[in-house]
Amino acid sequence: MASESSGRTFQEYLEHHLQNLVYGPLPAGHERKFYAKGSDEAGKEVYCQDKNLNYDGEKYCNETLTENGWYLANNKTDVEAMGFWALHIDTMFFSVLLGGLFLFIFARAAKNFSLDKPTKLQLFIEMMIDFINGVVKGTFKSAKNTLVAPMALTIFAWVLLMNLMDLVPVDLIPYPAELLGIPYLKVVPTTDLNLTASLALSVFVLYLFFSIKSKGFVGFIKSISLHPFGPWMLPANLFIEIIDLLAKPLSLALRLYGNLYAGEMIFLLIAGMVSIELTQLTIAGLGLNLAGIGLSLIWAIFHILIVVLQAFIFMMLTVVYMNMAHEKFEQH
């Protein structure tokens, strides 16, 4: 839909939608490129000159940086030049916004909790608490740990809210944002590997912490070196157990990321079928439009399932891993 209106090819439209808004350091001498707006060569040149930039004769205005500094990335080369110390502003913004929303609603419900006159919101929140509590009590059977249940609630609610952003039509927020001068915007934080990996890594760190806390350091080493073949096959045990260990955060991060990224991708592909250039509309084009609208509806309905399921799976696996961390070392 935005592909034609902003003069992009469908390929560029896809790439644009899959690029985060990155803020990071750029070194002196780096050449930045800006998309030149204008209907013809002269117009584009004027556009570039207005901004004190050089027009490259094709599509972009160029700017060569004279000193190091922090900039918003404008394209892939900027992002690559920024390296590790760059922030995805959009991911941070939407995730913190949604996390804050979740905590705000729940904390307010906790503050205004009424024993005999519950509001509907309170009933919903009680249902959530009851649900998480049931899952945690059913799965996490070992030592007393008050952190697991609230963490499970945070993960479930937060991931669910972030996943639900996937159901917002793909151009609804990025397109107006672009008109306001924000070059890129990804509104679904869980389609950013950074976010899913950060959750998985946090869970992994807690897993290691509680493992060592409950088994002791020696016990933990034993648990990864003496399984599953016994002491005489120690290298093989280590190999298997370390892969098993590392697979936990990796699978957590990639499962959520993969599901949501793929879902978003399909929304984008379907959106590519829809055109609002009425002057070029043919019968076939009309059919494609209707098919696109129908398909996006069907995919959105189906996606509700994925959204909730992935949030639940992430939460459930976290609880399972926490339970494993608290299990005492046993000789098989």
Added chain:
Amino acid sequence: MNLNATLLGQMIAFGLFVWFCWKFVWPPLLAAMEERAQTIEQGLKDSEESAKKIIDAEEQGKKMLAEAKTEAKKIMDNAKNQSEKIVEESKNKATEEKERIVGSAQSEIEKEVVNAKKTLEKDFASSVMSAVKKIVAKEVSMSNYQDTVDKSLDEFRK
């Protein structure tokens, strides 16, 4: 999709969220819900107890009613017996009184009869004597016929 500092930023954000939820959201909500569950449980228990109490009270009431009934019956029986006894006694007394009165009347009558007989005897003897005296004085001396008179008097007495 490349990994960068966002990863660290998100880990910090996640840590803060979990900490906040752990400290300020989960415990009060869970505590409140448990309090409600306890209140409901207590209420159910109380109502069960009071239902039991009502049943107990009903039974006690029935028992008391039954006792009162037997008591009343006893009292009524007693009263009946008593009254019967009184009637019986008074009947007996009346019969006795009657017998006594009848007896005394009879003896009175007998006495009267004896008295009457005596008086009659005396009167009759003296009148006979006077009549005889009158007759005899005219015809014979009294002494000659004393024996005959006595004899006839004896015969009369018999």
